[in-house]
Amino acid sequence: DSGVTQTPKHLITATGQRVTLRCSPRSGDLSVYWYQQSLDQGLQFLIQYYNGEERAKGNILERFSAQQFPDLHSELNLSSLELGDSALYFCASSVKEGQPNNEQFFGPGTRLTVL
Amino acid sequence: GIQVEQSPPDLILQEGANSTLRCNFSDSVNNLQWFHQNPWGQLINLFYIPSGTKQNGRLSATTVATERYSLLYISSSQTTDSGVYFCAVGEYGNKLVFGAGTILRVKS
Numbered sequence: 001d002s003g004v005t006q007t008p009k010h011l012i013t014a015t016g017q018r019v020t021l022r023c024s025p026r027s028g029d030l031s032v033y034w035y036q037q038s039l040d041q042g043l044q045f046l047i048q049y050y051n052g053e054e055r056a057k058g059n060i061l062e063r064f065s066a067q068q069f070p071d072l073h074s075e076l077n078l079s080s081l082e083l084g085d086s087a088l089y090f091c092a093s094s095v096k097e098g099q100p101n102n103e104q105f106f107g108p109g110t111r112l113t114v115l
Numbered sequence: 116g117i118q119v120e121q122s123p124p125d126l127i128l129q130e131g132a133n134s135t136l137r138c139n140f141s142d143s144v145n146n147l148q149w150f151h152q153n154p155w156g157q158l159i160n161l162f163y164i165p166s167g168t169k170q171n172g173r174l175s176a177t178t179v180a181t182e183r184y185s186l187l188y189i190s191s192s193q194t195t196d197s198g199v200y201f202c203a204v205g206e207y208g209n210k211l212v213f214g215a216g217t218i219l220r221v222k223s
Contacts, residue, residue, distance in 0.1 A: 002160065033210060043201065043213040056210055088156055095208055102146055102208050103163035109156055 004107035012113045018079040025093030032074040038087040121214035136187040138202030146205040
């Protein structure tokens with residue numbers, strides 16, 4: 001158990017719909033990262049938040065957005081879903097303030113299926 | 116951006132055999148991690164090893180940062196070692212860039 005939790009584990013929805021994925025980082029971790037794993041693109045970074053503020057963006061579509069709340073949990077919102085959005089979405093956390101080790105720990109993932 | 120190449124892409128072993136997986140990266144990094152993705156899709160942390168050598172049971176890893184490569188050694192492989200092994204690199208506090216992975220199948 002990495003200490004990172006994600007809900008839900010599985011999500012099945014239809015094209016055009018909107019879903020929200022939730023992530024709770026390890027206790028004390030300030031950074032939250034979202035990654036997407038698809039068959040054709042592999043594991044790709046989407047977006048990073050650090051202590052509530054957006055830190056970096058990767059290959060994140062405009063239809064996708066995220067935020068990190070004051071209690072440091074994060075949500076990834078996916079809208080106008082397309083078949084190609086079907087993937088495994090991971091959340092990871094790292095960086096305790098004042099500690100140099102920035103090892104990232106991954107949650108179990110949310111498997112999204114768009115029909 | 117940083118490029119990460121893993122080799123071999125596929126590996127089939129008989130139970131009890133040893134193996135070496137390689138990860139080459141294109142730029143200097145402050146973070147290098149090895150992961151095992153099990154058949155259920157979970158990413159399990161194996162090593163955080165931006166430089167040096169570490170060992171954990173039957174697994175060990177070495178990163179030579181100056182030559183931009185890392186090696187993961189699996190000894191006395193077991194069927195439960197099957198899955199995909201990923202190398203990922205990054206700069207301090209920033210995103211990880213993943214390699215394409217090595218698919219390992221251990222046969223009994």
